[in-house]
Amino acid sequence: MVLCAICKRSFVQMKQFKTHFTFYHPGKCYICPNMDCGRTYQLYNSFRRHYLKEHSDSSMLQQASSVQDFAIGQETSPVNNDPLHNVCSATEFQIKENNSTIQSDSKHNTPPLSDSLGQLFSSLYSNPHLPNNVLDTVYSGIHNMFTMSIRPLLPVTSSSAVAKLTTDLEMFSSTYKRHQFFESKGTLVNPEPYTVGRRFDYVKKKGKTYYQAVECIAHKIPIRDVLHKFFSLPNILHETIDAMKKLMAHDTSNSIEHYMHGSFWRQKNHGDKIVMPIFLQIDDFETLNPLGSHSGVHKLGAAYISLPCLPYYCASLLGNIFLVLLYHSTDRVEFGNRIIFQPLIDQFNDLFKHGIVFDLPDFKGTIYFELSLILGDNLGLHSVLGFVESFSSNFPCRTCKVEKKVMANQVYEDESLLRTESNYQDDLKTNNSSLTGVKEKCIWLDIENFNLFSQMGFDVMHDMHEGCAKYVMCSLLVVFVDKMKYLTIDIVNNKISSFQYGPDKKDKPVTLAMSNLRKGNIRLNAAEMSTFCKYFGVMFGDFIPRHNKYWQLYIQLMTVLDFIMSPRFVSEQIDYFKYMIADFCEMYITLFNQSLKPKFHNLLHYHSAMLRFGPLRFLSSMRYEAKHRFNKLAAKSTNNRINMTLTVARKHQLMLNDIFLKETIRSPLSFGGQAEVPVSECKQILDQMQWSDITKLYKVSWAAKCSERYQVNSVIVTAINEENIYFSKIDDIYVDGVSKISFKAKPLQTIGFDNHYHAYNVLDSLQSSHIYIDQDTMQYPFLCNCVVIGHNINLPEYHIVLSKPI
Known part of the structure; x- marks a missing residue:
């Protein structure tokens, strides 16, 4: 007999358990129900081999194969050896012999069919490659399977259960009904259209072509709803507030490591309010082939927001970069920045003034949000901030008023030429972009507490x-x-x-x-x-x-x-x-x-920007442009080019819906094939790591945490001091299955930094002893690349290149 570790149901045969798990827990890992084990498996066959080998003796297997009835809760029902009956039993209805009534399994905390189908279709919608007609095909397959294979097997007396199943299936019969289901769950935040202007175009009606005015539509996403649902996910808000407290308590005289360590954020006085900074990034992307004949026709502009104060493990995840505005690039050029971005300005002001009220188990109160930086590439920033968009103009810099001919040989920043609020107002009065480099007044000045020349990012x-x-x-x-x-x-x-x-x-x-x-x-x-x-x-x-x-x-x-x-x-x-x-x-x-x-x-201008904003690597457009990829795939997955902003925005929100529905961002730890660690070795490692709250470890072939994937023979940094950096090569990797990683590694001998190769020169250590390393305590958690330079086989010489600067 096997027990489902998630819903605590018991099954006499493994195939019954597999049918139940596939139907009611899709996408979950198989967890060993033995309290002393708790191992997890991605594949059913691996779980089956482990369970039958470790937790079932031959007598139990023999008994399981011959038993004729099994318990469900407090009642029993006859077991039919007909495999079709097992399919029927997998629908999770309990047949009572005395009165032939069928009861739902809600008593056993089993999720209803609608929730299981909701998670299935949510996962499918989150795949940007899949068009809507594929989901219609999936639904047809599920419906046919139920109608032709499962329904005929149900007893005649189960009409109420059949009706319930039919109703649950009907809830997903169309795209409209699926979206309705997600809205009823409160996880889907629909994009909202707004008109930015009108243009004349040819429109076909009833076989005839007319030249008439048509509305130009852009789509905005309610930021308040997105942030409220995001921070309502388990532990996210609590972890974020803790992360902010640690960042603000950091001694910046020792080092500056974050935006919140910079002088711009430190000098703000928010009183007793909890205020989170928001980064806004604006950029254009081509939805179709940028070199094709239709390039530029469906070029879209996107505005994203990100939260730099999130915990480290989820700060750079693409799923945590939120789309808030989508428009046609040509509409911005034709109708101007004001009408395109006014909805964003209004939302930022609302979040800064009123904040978002949370009533969660671990936090009750109001969180305020403030637009801190506007990011983008140079052309994007110039276009949305009102500066000239030609870099061959007389004054091509948005930070200072240096002339083009001086810029060609300038190697130091001239502080006397820096743009300020006062000379900016003078430039607006001059109203000549060739003499000032300012094309129009910046619309973002309408945002509360916004300073243009202190809140422009660098890319x-x-x-x-x-x-x-x-x-x-x-x-x-x-x-x-x-x-x-x-x-x-x-x-x-x-x-x-x-x-x-x-x-x-x-x-x-x-x-x-x-x-x-x-x-x-x-x-x-x-x-x-x-x-x-x-x-x-x-x-x-x-x-x-x-x-x-x-x-x-x-x-x-x-x-x-x-x-x-x-x-x-x-x-x-x-x-x-x-x-x-x-x-x-x-x-x-x-x-x-x-x-x-x-x-x-x-x-x-980088040196002054680093003092204001912290390390500039965190302001790069690279992660935001990676976000473009999902929107491009969503646009290419459909042949419909009508209202492209709605197509892409809705697909993005359905991807976000999958996160909200499953109430999880991403597991902080993932790993490969695992093997149990002997008790003696486990005790030695736990003593070395000082992990008093962990009792069991697994040896794995690889482990990934915070986007860093560690493998056997990978090179890591084990110590950093003022004189040198010390490296080790991983021999074994151990995990606790939840969040902890430790390494058994062999130290390498560091000779020094070779400036010619721009790499660290190391040798194999003559010492045979190993060291144990806790991943959480590593000063530099990133991997290094070890390259052979010398040709001495007995004592080879290596050069190590750091994957990221220290």
Whole structure:
């Protein structure tokens, strides 16, 4: 006999349990019901093998195969060996022999069929690849299975149960009814349309074409409803408030590690209110082929919000970046920013003034929200903030009023030219964008407590990875291949193709074409460019002589990039960083006789921005542009191009509905195949980790936490001090099955940092002893890539590249 660990139902046969689990607990893990075990399995066969082997002896199996009746609750019912009867029993109705009545299993805390179907269709809707007609096909299959296979097997006396099943199925017979079900559960927040203007277009009616005025529609999502449902998820609000308290209690004199550590947020006085900062990111994306004949026709603009104060494990999840506005890009150009973004302005003001009232078990009170930063790429920020959108104009910078001809050689920020509220008002009165760089008054000034020049973000992704780094790396490759002959394009591409990228393999660069490089174009996206720069030193360092002046520019580029992408810094380092940027720009001008592009100029303002906003890596557009992917897939999954903003916005909200319906964001811990740890070894590990509240551990082949996937033989950082960084190679991984990860690792001997390769030089340690590491206490929880440089087989020499700057 096997017990369902979720709803506590018992079954005499494993196949009965499997039918029940598939029908009533879809998507759940199989949990061993034995109180002393509690192991979880993703696959039924793995669970079955474990249960029959560990918790069922031969006598029990023999008894289970011969028994003729089994208990359900306090009553018994005859067991029919006919497999069709088992299908009937899987519908979870209890047949009473004395009066032939059928009762629902609600007494056993089994969820009704409508809830199970709701979760099934919610999961299907959350897949952006699937169009609506696929869900209609799924429903037809379920309906036919019930009508033709299950219903005929039910007793004649079960008419009430049949009627209940039929009613539950009917609730999902159409798209409209499915949405109605989600709305009744309170988990679906529908997008709301609003008219932004009118245009004349050809409209076909009854076979005839008319030229008439049609409304231009955009869609907004109620931010209040989304945030209320999100923070009503179990423990989210409580964990977020705790995270905010820790952030505000942090001593910023030691380090600055978060936006809330920056001077801009620290100087705000909210009194006794609990105020959460909100980031707004605005960007355009192409829903169809950007190189096709219809490019631009269905180009959409999206506004997203994110909450930087969320707990670390869920702050960067794409599901926690919320779409709040969707419009056609051409409508913004034609009708202006005011009419497009006014609904957002009104919502932000409402959240700042009135907040959201929560009445939860762990929190009762009002949470207020304040728009803290507006993010986006350079063109996007200029367009929505009212600055000129041409970077070849006389005043192309939104932060200062430097002239274009001065910008070409400027390597230090001129504080006297910084834009302020006073000179901004003068520029508005001048009303000449060619003399001021200001095209129109910024509409976001209507938001309460908003300061334009203190709340504009900077985008590392476009300024560095798709800007300065591309200019520099393209010029270096041309010099090394064409001028100095250290490399050939075949060597470069062979190295790119064969190199082991370790934890960065998903962002492996593509091969390059010399014709494009000579034109100043290196065709890599931001993630690929980041990987290429990171490993360029260990890939080609052997080919380039030390102290080569061009190679020194690469080292300077990586020094700047590491500082910008570092998750923490000390305020005293900012002056050094300012001179670091100046040296980098001067080297580029001197070596290549090139004038500085506007993206180089943006770097001059980074030092002051870091003091205001904290590490700039957290303001990058990379995660927001990854969010575009789901909207693009949603648009491509349908052939309907009518009201595209509604199609994409509704699909996004259905993806969010799946999170709200299942009341879970994502498990903080996932892992691969597991094996039980012997008691003696388990005790030793628990003593080393000082885990007094854990009694059982499992050895796994891999484990993932906070988007970092650890595997056996991965290299991790075990200690960081002022003198050096120390590494270890993972031999074994242990988990408690809930949230804890520990490693058994062998230390490596760190020789030092090799500036030429821009990597750490290490050797295999001669010590055979292992160390145990708690993942939660690691100073640097990210993986490293270990690359063999030397050729000594007995004592090989490695170079370690950090996946992210320290």
